[in-house]
Amino acid sequence: MSVExxxxxxxxxxxxxxxxxxxxDQLALQLQDDLTDRIAATGARGVLLDISALEIVDSFIGRxxxxxxxMARVLDADTVVVGMRPAxxxxxxxxxxxxxxxxxxxxxxxxxxLLAARGLDDRDGNNRDVVGR
Amino acid sequence: MSSDADFLHIRGSQDIVAVRxxxxxxxxxxxxxxxxxxxxxxxxxxxxxNTLIHGGGGTATVEPIREPGKRGIRMxxxxxxxxxxxxxxxxxxxxxxxxxxxxxxxxxxxxCDEFCLKSAVGTGTTVMISKWG
Numbered sequence: 001m002s003v004e005x006x007x008x009x010x011x012x013x014x015x016x017x018x019x020x021x022x023x024x025d026q027l028a029l030q031l032q033d034d035l036t037d038r039i040a041a042t043g044a045r046g047v048l049l050d051i052s053a054l055e056i057v058d059s060f061i062g063r064x065x066x067x068x069x070x071m072a073r074v075l076d077a078d079t080v081v082v083g084m085r086p087a088x089x090x091x092x093x094x095x096x097x098x099x100x101x102x103x104x105x106x107x108x109x110x111x112x113x114l115l116a117a118r119g120l121d122d123r124d125g126n127n128r129d130v131v132g133r
Numbered sequence: 134m135s136s137d138a139d140f141l142h143i144r145g146s147q148d149i150v151a152v153r154x155x156x157x158x159x160x161x162x163x164x165x166x167x168x169x170x171x172x173x174x175x176x177x178x179x180x181x182x183n184t185l186i187h188g189g190g191g192t193a194t195v196e197p198i199r200e201p202g203k204r205g206i207r208m209x210x211x212x213x214x215x216x217x218x219x220x221x222x223x224x225x226x227x228x229x230x231x232x233x234x235x236x237x238x239x240x241x242x243x244x245c246d247e248f249c250l251k252s253a254v255g256t257g258t259t260v261m262i263s264k265w266g
C-alpha cells in the first residue's frame with residue numbers, strides 16, 4: 001500500500017505546502033516529518049503553509065503547526081501559516097489555542113512578502129527576530 | 134437514540150475524520166451558521182480523538198435535537214476505557230496524560246452549549262455535548 005503524503009513544493013529557498021485534504025492525525029505527523037527532512041536536505045530558509053482549504057484546525061493540527069514552526073526555526077527556516085479561514089480563527093481562539101510563535105499572513109502572496117522581507121533584512125544585518133512582525 | 138441518529142465506530146484516526154464529516158453534514162442540514170458549523174465540528178474532532186486515545190476506541194452518536202424555536206445537534210462519545218480518575222483535573226486547560234495540549238475536554242466544552250461528562254474508573258467514559266444552531 002502506498003503511503004499517503006501531502007506534497008511539498010520547492011520554490012527557490014522556500015518550501016510551499018498547500019494542505020488540500022481533511023487531514024487525519026497520521027497524515028499530520030507524516031507531514032511534520034517530511035517537512036523537517038526537506039528543510040534539512042534543501043537548506044530552505046522559509047516554509048509557507050497554506051491552510052486555506054482546512055475547514056477546521058483542532059488542537060492536534062494546531063500542535064502540528066507549532067511543531068513545524070519550532071523545528072523549522074531550529075533548522076534556520078522561518079514559517080508563515082497563510083490563508084486561515086475566519087471561522088477557523090474564531091474557533092481556534094475559543095478552543096484555547098492562539099498559536100503563539102507562529103507567523104501568519106492572509107494569503108500566499110502576503111506570506112511570500114513576509115519571507116522575502118526577512119531575507120532582505122538579513123542581508124542588511126538587521127535583527128531578524130523583529131523582522132516581519 | 135432517535136431513529137435519525139448516526140452511529141459511528143471510532144477505531145483509528147480515519148474514523149475521527151469520518152465523525153467530523155458526519156457532524157458537518159448534519160449541522161449544515163440544520164442550517165447552522167459557518168462559525169457554528171466550524172465550532173461543532175472542531176468539538177467533535179477533539180472528543181472523537183479523546184475516545185480513540187484515552188478510551189482505546191469507542192463510538193459516536195450524532196443526532197438532531199429540537200426545542201420550541203430552535204434546532205440543534207447532540208453528540209455522544211462513549212468508550213469502555215480506563216475512565217477518568219480526577220474529572221476536575223481532566224477538565225483543566227493544559228492538563229494532559231497523553232502528551233497533547235490538554236485542550237480536548239475543556240476546549241470542546243467552551244465550543245458547545247451543553248456538556249455532560251460521566252466517567253468511572255475501570256468502566257469507561259461518556260461525554261455528551263449539544264450545540265444549538
